[in-house]
Amino acid sequence: MDIQTNLRNVLAELPEGVRLVAVSKFHPAEAIEEAYRAGQRIFGESKEQELSEKYNVLPKDIEWHFIGHLQTNKVKYIAPYITLIEAVDSYKLLTEINKQAGKHNRTIPCLLEIHVAQEESKYGFTPDDCREMLEAGEWKELHNIRIAGVMGMATNTDDEAQIEREFRTLKALFDEWKQAFFADEPAFKEISMGMSHDYRIAIRAGSTLVRVGSKIFGERNYVK
Ligand SMILES: *Cc1c(COP(=O)(O)O)cnc(C)c1O
Numbered sequence: 001m002d003i004q005t006n007l008r009n010v011l012a013e014l015p016e017g018v019r020l021v022a023v024s025k026f027h028p029a030e031a032i033e034e035a036y037r038a039g040q041r042i043f044g045e046s047k048e049q050e051l052s053e054k055y056n057v058l059p060k061d062i063e064w065h066f067i068g069h070l071q072t073n074k075v076k077y078i079a080p081y082i083t084l085i086e087a088v089d090s091y092k093l094l095t096e097i098n099k100q101a102g103k104h105n106r107t108i109p110c111l112l113e114i115h116v117a118q119e120e121s122k123y124g125f126t127p128d129d130c131r132e133m134l135e136a137g138e139w140k141e142l143h144n145i146r147i148a149g150v151m152g153m154a155t156n157t158d159d160e161a162q163i164e165r166e167f168r169t170l171k172a173l174f175d176e177w178k179q180a181f182f183a184d185e186p187a188f189k190e191i192s193m194g195m196s197h198d199y200r201i202a203i204r205a206g207s208t209l210v211r212v213g214s215k216i217f218g219e220r221n222y223v224k
Contacts, residue, residue: 003031004038006216010199014210018203021065021086021192023213026220029054035216036062044086044211048074055081067151067211069123072096080104086151086192086211087113089124091133094145101144108144111151111192114173116166118155127173134181147182149190149208150174154198163198167205174206 001009011020023044024032032043036059045051046068055064063083070078070085072093078085079100088094088110101108115124125133133139139147152170154163174191182188194202196215203210214220 003034003217007035007038007040010212010215013200013203015203018207019209021067021209021211022216023067023195023211024054024217025050025068025213026222027217029057031217032058032062042083044213048077052077065211075100076103079106079108082108084109084111084148084190086111086209087123089113091139094139094142098142098144106144107146109146109148109187111149111190112147114150114152114170116152116154116169116173118162118166121153124152127169130173131177134177146187147185148187149192150177151190151192151209153195154193154201160198160201164201164205167193167198167202167207171206 007022014020019042021042021044022035022040025046032054041061042063042065044065044067051064051066064081065084065086066078066082067086069087070093075096085097085108094110097108097110112130113124114130115121115126150170150173154166157163170193171191178188190208191206192209192211193207194210196212199210199212
């Protein structure tokens with residue numbers, strides 16, 4: 001099936017309040033244009049250079065979400081235009097985003113990536129580390145970033161009960177932190193969870209942003 005049909009099929013499944021990030025990594029600008037022509041505006045990329053190349057040639061009303069691991073030395077390249085940095089996994093990265101955003105007089109929305117899967121991963125705050133960071137409160141002095149919610153990935157498994165447990169863990173952390181630290185912050189509202197194989201489960205568990213790639217654009221060819 002073609003990209004536009006795939007896109008419409010996914011969109012048709014999303015309830016009100018859930019937005020789609022079309023994950024276009026490893027797919028060419030032409031594929032993004034096709035989704036764009038069907039009305040899609042939010043796209044997700046995970047590598048700075050690939051994103052910057054696409055940003056340069058594609059329409060400027062696209063909202064780019066950075067969904068991968070972001071190295072601090074790459075922040076400066078995306079700071080002028082990025083709409084949402086989804087996978088902030090250290091306080092150090094948050095301070096660097098704040099610094100680079102300031103240079104462009106911007107406030108960049110960020111999500112805190114939380115490690116809720118059973119799988120080993122180098123990335124993401126543990127829930128305890130993130131809670132500690134939020135309690136410490138220094139982030140409140142970072143006026144050029146805005147913490148807009150949380151992001152996470154479930155274990156890559158066929159066990160749907162496990163996936164759902166992990167997504168519900170992320171939702172519970174969001175609720176806890178919303179009440180404890182962001183009760184007066186309407187901007188803290190996003191729970192980014194769900195990919196091609198598990199977005200339906202994520203929606204049941206309270207997702208507000210699903211990040212769907214291969215189901216729309218087809219399999220990625222990593223050998224280039
Ligand atoms: C690649 C990627 C996705 C999309 O994965 P699909 O299985 O192709 O839908 C979602 N989130 C993150 C963080 C990714 O790196």
